[in-house]
Amino acid sequence: MNNDIHAIGLDIGTSKVRCVIGEPAADGLMNIVGYGESDSRGMRRGIVTATEAVSESVTRAVEEAERVSGLDVASAVLNLSGEHFRGENKSGVVAVAGAGREISEEDVDRAIESACAMQLPSGWEIVNRLPQEFIIDGQDGIMEPVGMTGSRLEALVHIVIGPSAGRQNLMKAVRKAGLEVERMMLEPLAAAESALTDDDKEYGCALVNIGSEITSLMVFGRGAVQHTAVFPFGGLHFTKDIAVGLRVSIQEANKIKQRYGCVASFLLDGDARSENIEITPVGRTETRGLTREILCDIMQPRAIELLQHIAQETARMQPQISSGVILTGGGSTASGMVEIAEQVFDAPTRLGYLDGSSFGGLAEQVSGPEWAVAAGLALSSMRSQIREGSRTGRRPSKVAEWFENFREKFR
Ligand SMILES: Nc1ncnc2c1ncn2[C@@H]1O[C@H](COP(=O)(O)OP(=O)(O)OP(=O)(O)O)[C@@H](O)[C@H]1O
Ligand SMILES: [Mg+2]
Structure with a gap:
């Protein structure tokens, strides 16, 4: 194997920065040898609002990945995000x-x-x-x-x-952290790289990456991208609803959401419905109780509303999404999200775990759908470095490059 190749994917999100380091393994697989995550600061709806803060968050995630892998990171492929694409x-x-x-x-x-x-x-x-x-x-x-x-x-x-401007500002923040930018790749395209199979792309599917403040949609069919759209909402909307509805802080609302939240009431049995949750309202020291059913009543209508926006975009698509809907991003891990999406889209729905046929090494540690973008960026970097290395000195024409990218993307 070519051990000179280190592929680094850096997913700079609004709530988390994630870094994945991969190396080529046998049969075209990528061994994941390092990963790191940090809380993101200085980003809003996928766009840099404070360069220094972003660069510090990047450094923290990259240093963790360096510690796990024992490697030095010099450059990375970045995610490209923003509500206007x-x-x-x-x-x-x-x-x-x-x-x-x-x-x-x-x-x-x-x-x-x-x-x-x-x-x-x-x-x-x-x-x-x-x-x-x-x-x-x-x-x-x-x-x-x-x-x-x-x-x-x-x-x-x-x-x-x-x-x-968004692309340039993100590059500046990453360079400030001492890293070279190898390339940038649209977030849903990167998630597709790690979470979709060839059949998904061929028979038609919708990849929905639900982040914190941005949700992106990419529809595939006949082996190619047929549609791209970005929506200015994500997991943070649920947190805000809970904060307002229960009069708790954003931090506490986020904890309640992740620990007890559910967006599909039919998944809760009698005991779960009446399960008591202790919360501390803002400005109070004493706690008060509420049931999981009430929490679900806050979250479910919002989930349906957001998913309906996305489903409307896919409804017009030809060919149809016979392979169904694949959800990635941290927001997709909310309990009941797959089940409720299945109803809203009226199509088979699954979470986009890393495609086992492409990853080895520490893949289990980063198999969750929230890692799909970072892992996809690293995989794409590895594939293009292998292509570069196998070229015999001759620079390929622009068209040859398009085709190589094209084939790689949809392989
Ligand atoms: N178990 C869970 N239940 C509900 N929501 C969750 C859970 N885990 C993570 N989330 C939510 O997922 C969101 C973060 O997802 P992700 O890390 O993909 O976003 P990001 O990439 O930082 O943001 P963006 O893509 O919008 O820039 C947050 O709103 C977080 O609260
Ligand atoms: Mg994201």
């Missing part, structure tokens, strides 16, 4: 130029470029170009057109756009 499906058509009408990499390059020619709001950029398929003289569903014959080449491309 959105995806659009575009197409671009070109005439095949070459002799014998054989499609070249340049033709594909031009078709993708033509699909990406769009007016962007000031300060915005294209953050991802994800080819979906190609159409040659009306024949659709073609994945690798180079070398085929035809006269009209059309590229269907999923393009994700967003403001560039």
Whole structure:
């Protein structure tokens, strides 16, 4: 195995920073050799609001991962998050130029470029170009057109756009912590890397990453990304509801939520419903009691409301999400979230644990859905470092790079 490769994924969230260190193992697996987590400071809705605080939180998570692995971390692949990112499906058509009408990499390059020619709001950029398929003289569903014959080449491309300032500010905070930024990757794409199977992507599924203040949705189908959307809500909304409803501090509300919370009342049996929870209202020293049923009555309507927003986005999708819904992110671990999502989406739903066929080593310690983004970032870094290493000195063309990324992403 190539032990020079160390793949580092750094997921800088609004509530937690998580770092995963991986090394290549046999059969394309990644052995997880280090991981670290810290409370995040200086972030709001996925965006940096205080550089110094973010850089300190990054340092704490990275140092912990370094201690576990015994390695020094010099660079990392980062998550790209923020409420303004959105995806659009575009197409671009070109005439095949070459002799014998054989499609070249340049033709594909031009078709993708033509699909990406769009007016962007000031300060915005294209953050991802994800080819979906190609159409040659009306024949659709073609994945690798180079070398085929035809006269009209059309590229269907999923393009994700967003403001560039958020990306630049996160990079600054990470560099301040003494780390190089290898690359940045959209949060749901990273989660998909570690939690989805090839069949999920082929037959159609919705990946929903529920964070603290941001929830992102990516719909896959026919092996490609079909839709991307970001919503400005997450687990913190439940905490705030509990804090207001029970008149407790945010910290206490978060503890109550994680320890006793449930978003599906039908999961609570008689004993659980009447189970007594002691709480200390703000400004009081004496405690007061409430039942788990009351807590569930606060959380369940909010869960349904938030999931309905997301389900509305997927309802219009063709092909449909036959492989169902996969939930990742800390917010997805709330008791009853899978069951209630199954009802709202009317589709099979599961938590996105790390795909066992891709991870070894300390994978069990970070198998939970809240680690999906950090582990996916590390896995993506490892795969691209292996690709780089296997190249024979020749820099590949832009199109070849797109295709490699494309194949890797949907493998
Ligand atoms: N057992 C649990 N029950 C309910 N909620 C939980 C549980 N564990 C974690 N959460 C919630 O998950 C949220 C954090 O999720 P995560 O760590 O994925 O967010 P983040 O990446 O820091 O934030 P974001 O992605 O929004 O920037 C918090 O709101 C937290 O309260
Ligand atoms: Mg997150």
